[in-house]
Amino acid sequence: MSGLTKAILVISALGLSACTNAAWDNSNTTDLNSGGAAGVADQTSPAYFQQEIGDRVLFVVNESGLTTEAQGILLAQANWLLANTDYNATIEGHADEQGTREYNLALGARRANSAREYLVSRGVAGSRIKVLTYGKERPLEICSDESCYSKNRRAVTILAGGLTG
Amino acid sequence: MRTFLTGVLLAATLMAPAGAVVAQNGPLRIEITDGVIEPLPYAVPSFVPETAAAAELSTQIAQVIASDLSGTGLFREIPASAHISKVTDFNAPVQYADWKAVNAQALITGAVSVNGNRLTVRFRGYDVFADKELDGGGLQFTGTTEGWRRMAHKVADSIYTRITGEGGYFDSRVVYVSENGPKNDRRKRLAIMDYDGANVQYLTNSASIVLAPRFSPTGDRVLYTSYESGFPQIHVMDVGQVKRRVLSTDDGIMSFAPRFSPDGRTVVYSQSQGGNTDLFTMDIASGKRTRLTNAPSIETAPSFSPDGSQIVFESDRSGSQQLYVMAATGGDARRISHGKGRYGTPVWSPRGDLLAFTKQNKGRFHIGVMRTDGGEERLLTASFLDEGPTWSPNGRVIMFTRETQGANGRALLYSVDISGRNLKPVRTPDGASDPAWSPLQK
Numbered sequence: 001m002s003g004l005t006k007a008i009l010v011i012s013a014l015g016l017s018a019c020t021n022a023a024w025d026n027s028n029t030t031d032l033n034s035g036g037a038a039g040v041a042d043q044t045s046p047a048y049f050q051q052e053i054g055d056r057v058l059f060v061v062n063e064s065g066l067t068t069e070a071q072g073i074l075l076a077q078a079n080w081l082l083a084n085t086d087y088n089a090t091i092e093g094h095a096d097e098q099g100t101r102e103y104n105l106a107l108g109a110r111r112a113n114s115a116r117e118y119l120v121s122r123g124v125a126g127s128r129i130k131v132l133t134y135g136k137e138r139p140l141e142i143c144s145d146e147s148c149y150s151k152n153r154r155a156v157t158i159l160a161g162g163l164t165g
Numbered sequence: 166m167r168t169f170l171t172g173v174l175l176a177a178t179l180m181a182p183a184g185a186v187v188a189q190n191g192p193l194r195i196e197i198t199d200g201v202i203e204p205l206p207y208a209v210p211s212f213v214p215e216t217a218a219a220a221e222l223s224t225q226i227a228q229v230i231a232s233d234l235s236g237t238g239l240f241r242e243i244p245a246s247a248h249i250s251k252v253t254d255f256n257a258p259v260q261y262a263d264w265k266a267v268n269a270q271a272l273i274t275g276a277v278s279v280n281g282n283r284l285t286v287r288f289r290g291y292d293v294f295a296d297k298e299l300d301g302g303g304l305q306f307t308g309t310t311e312g313w314r315r316m317a318h319k320v321a322d323s324i325y326t327r328i329t330g331e332g333g334y335f336d337s338r339v340v341y342v343s344e345n346g347p348k349n350d351r352r353k354r355l356a357i358m359d360y361d362g363a364n365v366q367y368l369t370n371s372a373s374i375v376l377a378p379r380f381s382p383t384g385d386r387v388l389y390t391s392y393e394s395g396f397p398q399i400h401v402m403d404v405g406q407v408k409r410r411v412l413s414t415d416d417g418i419m420s421f422a423p424r425f426s427p428d429g430r431t432v433v434y435s436q437s438q439g440g441n442t443d444l445f446t447m448d449i450a451s452g453k454r455t456r457l458t459n460a461p462s463i464e465t466a467p468s469f470s471p472d473g474s475q476i477v478f479e480s481d482r483s484g485s486q487q488l489y490v491m492a493a494t495g496g497d498a499r500r501i502s503h504g505k506g507r508y509g510t511p512v513w514s515p516r517g518d519l520l521a522f523t524k525q526n527k528g529r530f531h532i533g534v535m536r537t538d539g540g541e542e543r544l545l546t547a548s549f550l551d552e553g554p555t556w557s558p559n560g561r562v563i564m565f566t567r568e569t570q571g572a573n574g575r576a577l578l579y580s581v582d583i584s585g586r587n588l589k590p591v592r593t594p595d596g597a598s599d600p601a602w603s604p605l606q607k
Contacts, residue, residue, distance in 0.1 A: 100553070113440025114440060117440070142349050
């Protein structure tokens with residue numbers, strides 16, 4: 001496989017993840033996760049943050065408490081943010097479709113805040129992290145059973161700022 | 166015929182709660198109560214065109230009246246093909262025998278004239294088996310030809326009110342969220358339409374998520390939640406001019422679930438900060454905010470009582486979503502829902518006697534009603550996902566969102582009578598959610 005083909009593959013993979021992660025309507029946030037210049041191999045890149053560290057944590061039904069696995073991911077996110085101070089973050093909280101619209105908005109806010117509080121407890125400045133809820137408005141997976149619901153109950157850390165361009 | 170009516174009356178007397186009763190003596194009347202009813206047969210022949218330009222509208226107006234009345238489930242139209250008499254002169258005496266022969270208990274006749282864009286509709290209602298006009302006499306509406314559907318709805322409201330004794334709801338509108346696209350790329354925009362799905366108009370584009378529009382008490386403004394700024398914030402729109410502005414502008418503070426107070430001056434809503442969602446009110450003119458709740462739990466979906474003195478809302482302070490009522494100024498709240506499952510989105514009925522709500526239990530969703538003290542809970546629907554009830558202006562019908570299951574799941578609007586009867590979809594061009602019913606138009 002030629003180097004060119006490899007490069008195209010990497011870029012298209014990044015493009016796909018950008019689709020699932022794009023901050024809808026978030027006009028004042030630059031979505032750096034789609035930035036193609038810095039690859040996954042660069043540990044200071046948003047792509048590394050997203051794919052190697054993991055940009056999201058998952059939640060139990062109707063809960064906003066962090067699982068052990070979620071705490072591990074958030075600890076790595078905190079360390080990354082402490083090392084890469086050019087970046088700020090917005091944490092987007094989501095719910096699965098099994099709930100009323102308003103309650104799920106409030107639940108998404110709780111989940112995003114739960115992730116934020118963990119990052120702050122590990123030393124990340126609170127001023128660097130905003131929270132946003134989408135309730136059940138932006139599911140990733142579209143089936144109506146637990147295999148999809150478990151992936152939709154999430155808090156996703158979206159990076160912003162940094163050395164753009 | 167008379168024997169049959171007596172049978173209905175007897176059955177009603179024996180089996181409480183009774184069905185609708187067509188009274189044998191006295192004026193033609195449907196008493197709407199719970200249970201199964203026999204729809205009242207009626208005829209509405211094409212209205213008489215009194216000018217050449219009125220030919221088409223005179224037929225269409227009669228069709229909309231029939232659609233309104235039959236759509237309630239309380240009335241059954243005798244089709245034109247069965248009519249013996251043809252009404253060709255609005256002022257000629259009614260041939261009662263011909264209408265009795267086809268079992269039309271009520272008869273609606275009318276005349277339509279069009280001069281330029283000026284439309285005049287006259288009508289009369291008859292109690293066929295009493296050989297006389299319905300109480301209230303003939304009425305006349307005038308307006309523009311573009312407003313012909315509204316005039317038909319007004320005629321139907323008038324007939325409905327004369328026969329049921331209840332306020333009408335046909336001359337009303339519904340604001341809702343129009344939905345397009347798959348579940349993982351759903352596009353939402355605000356739309357407004359007549360209660361029956363006619364005259365759809367879009368109020369926003371689908372660039373930003375919009376949620377849960379709510380009418381002002383006079384129907385001139387709509388509150389809704391929009392992600393236009395990137396964060397959910399409450400907007401208010403002037404419906405006539407389609408002009409909008411954001412009500413809450415604090416960066417990073419999320420606000421949603423707004424509703425007007427009955428005087429239209431205050432908004433009650435949820436604000437989420439630091440992961441905690443509480444209830445607030447905002448004076449629209451001054452922007453002054455007042456905190457109503459201060460708890461670590463989720464408090465959302467508030468709705469005023471019609472007299473403005475109380476607010477019903479949902480909270481998970483007990484560990485699961487339940488309904489609570491408190492004074493409109495905040496303070497102590499008392500829990501009113503006590504059944505199994507989770508309760509949300511309570512809405513006070515315009516009559517003040519009932520609350521409609523969404524209930525989740527054992528993986529199913531229901532729309533239900535209960536008394537304002539939580540008593541006499543009744544579930545009206547059941548499906549994979551029913552939510553977000555809104556009341557018809559007369560408090561007889563509830564419209565809500567029903568979303569189907571699975572990867573191709575789609576949201577549509579449905580309506581159901583508070584008796585649980587007459588469940589049916591509401592026609593919309595695309596997917597639809599979050600309906601809010603307007604007051605009766607003036």
